[in-house]
Amino acid sequence: MGVEKFGPVRVGLLGIGTVGGGTFEVLWRNRQEITRRAGRRIEITQVADRDVDHARRIVADRARVLDDAAAVVADPAIDIVVELIGGTGVALKLVLAAIEAGKHVVTANKALLAMHGNEIFAAASRRGVMVAFEAAVAGGIPIIKALREGLSANRIESIAGIINGTTNFILSEMRDKGLAFDAVLAEAQRLGYAEADPTFDIEGVDAAHKATILAALAFGIPVQFDKCYVEGISTLQSTDIKFAEQLGYRIKLLAITRRRERGEGPHGIELRVHPTLIPARRLIANVEGAMNAVWVKGDAVGETMYYGKGAGAEPTASAVVADLIDVARVLTADPENRVPHLAFQAESISDLPILPMDDVETAYYLRMRVADEPGVLADLARILADGEISIDALLQREPGAGEDQTDIVLLTHVTFERRVNQAIARIEALPTVLSKVVRIRLEELA
């Protein structure tokens, strides 16, 4: 082809499961389109998988299939290694071995980068190779590229993302059908939207891996997964989804990271994943089903949002292959003048701390069961006032005939989490408060 200015780039694929298979197929199906873009062929010449028979069925005679990933990594005929094995065991060893062997690496492994990214990127910088990971966050949505390059003029202020499709599907179904969490989870598993062991998704761990990566890119800090606050959706009740709706809000599992360098309280970065009330009229509140969306606010650009499929074979492959094309282009660039792995030059990574949850500032939805007696509201109001927490809205259900209990739902203005925790302890100690206080955080995203 006349468009090929350079020789083909030879890729070794480690792991040909769902995403690996998608990557192989997309790169093959669109090879002409991709060569027209990249100016050179990008070919998967070797595929390593423990299940060699399965790999052969997909690959046929289009690449060499072997069961030894380490051999692919070590082969001088390979320019780029694509790691799609997952996990943080053998994947870490192979990625580090590939880097040491002077190969560029493309990976979709968010757990690996959230937990070992600093070590991996440092090794890559020493060896002058790229580690590309667009597929690690929000599948096919080019959010890593948007943060590292598209918004590079901005001081990023805040990110809020729906970056786990399983939980967004479950929350959408709970709201639409008024069903309980357990029933919807079972349905999601039946439909393939949730894994047999859904813990990582429903407890927010997957979203936290991705949030950790986004925070590093946005603020120029190291990846610090252990500092990310994580709360999943498994204890969320339909009641609260309904009350939120009455108040004009929807509940989403949001990954939030935000710079705080003004106002009272210590300065630093908020990094947290938890169910969150957001105004129903916000675009991101209308992201339904298994779709993902990331809302980013920068000082120059203002609000932006990126929407698409966050998982699945081909959407994820879209990002893996885009990384391959990027790396192929970068092969002829000065290694010192590439886009830095974590968006900022390694020498200028900031030590701005990640704030403990006590110091986080947000608004709150509080629900409690109370005795239908005079004075209950006065007690609540006094406790909140003592804690310097102001009330934004209050909803009190009329007790049914013969009932001597009712629900109170409160929305607070933005305050410190520490204050709310202290207030909740005092509220729960009131004799007229008959339940634990349900506490869900609330963000206006304005």
Added chain:
Amino acid sequence: MGVEKFGPVRVGLLGIGTVGGGTFEVLWRNRQEITRRAGRRIEITQVADRDVDHARRIVADRARVLDDAAAVVADPAIDIVVELIGGTGVALKLVLAAIEAGKHVVTANKALLAMHGNEIFAAASRRGVMVAFEAAVAGGIPIIKALREGLSANRIESIAGIINGTTNFILSEMRDKGLAFDAVLAEAQRLGYAEADPTFDIEGVDAAHKATILAALAFGIPVQFDKCYVEGISTLQSTDIKFAEQLGYRIKLLAITRRRERGEGPHGIELRVHPTLIPARRLIANVEGAMNAVWVKGDAVGETMYYGKGAGAEPTASAVVADLIDVARVLTADPENRVPHLAFQAESISDLPILPMDDVETAYYLRMRVADEPGVLADLARILADGEISIDALLQREPGAGEDQTDIVLLTHVTFERRVNQAIARIEALPTVLSKVVRIRLEELA
């Protein structure tokens, strides 16, 4: 600063109006953040503007101010020229002169690129310089980068964009307040959302410039502004916005470009800007006010959407400065191995034709005033059946007491525009049809 691996990049800014002023300020305000990202300083060292006094008030002593843009372009001390003059006269001359002088160019000028892009990009390729233009489409939203790089693994199928804030603001207001076009336009002018001469915006020309650029990037075709079908919103009536709403749709001015290489009819690219009904439940239907959004469908990634401010000093500056950072990084790359201007290698640009409107396939909203007589519907149904146009929905207003006329609103399934035009001619010839047929295109965006 320890992060500076290369010397500063010296930029000449041509035109310091709204966007130029924003660019100067963003680059100055975020200079530390930008140096941390780019690894080198990026400095506007010269500013040319016909209004030297105005320029001096903004720039103060932070750059040299002169009134001779040609001198900046010719100065060997300048690495990158930023063209923010606008228009296709002097801007074209200066951009070509900058390229000939071996400077990289950053521009926000969509009219220039839509009309002279082929010449400009060819000259740039000959001289081995970059012409970057993220700010030319959808302001601060990094949609050019998403198409050229983020989605580079995909065969792009379809794009639909709200890429003119003025018209989206007007349409949002017409719907919200039930006001007529003229009233809302006057209000938009008062608020600064519309220019004193709003023709380019309201007649769809601005959106067509941008659509032309998006089509080239998506499909690897030359820019062909003269082939873009353009229909604005100035004749749109509130009545139709209301009927659309009753049927579950919203009307937006969409820029649409789509690949058609299957099915009956000639193959090629659709490229068109016109008011469009879209289902109210689609995320893009809920993009309100002056915001922009671009929906892109690729064969691997599926649906994606990009949302943000499409205009304004700092959102546009966000894109201009991101381009400056990109160009600064590319300075050390092999010119042959850069991201191509129009996403595809110049040698592999396709000659897939842009289809004439007659060959476009879409669905339609048709409204007409009819005599309240038996047989009207039968006549309509026969004409549509003769044209092989099938009806998806029909709304007939009950005539008021004493009225002998009423409105019929029809939605058709997808068909060829030629067939609908022929059917409309026949419908308008019916004695029972008392008005011209109002015809608005409809896209499901599914």
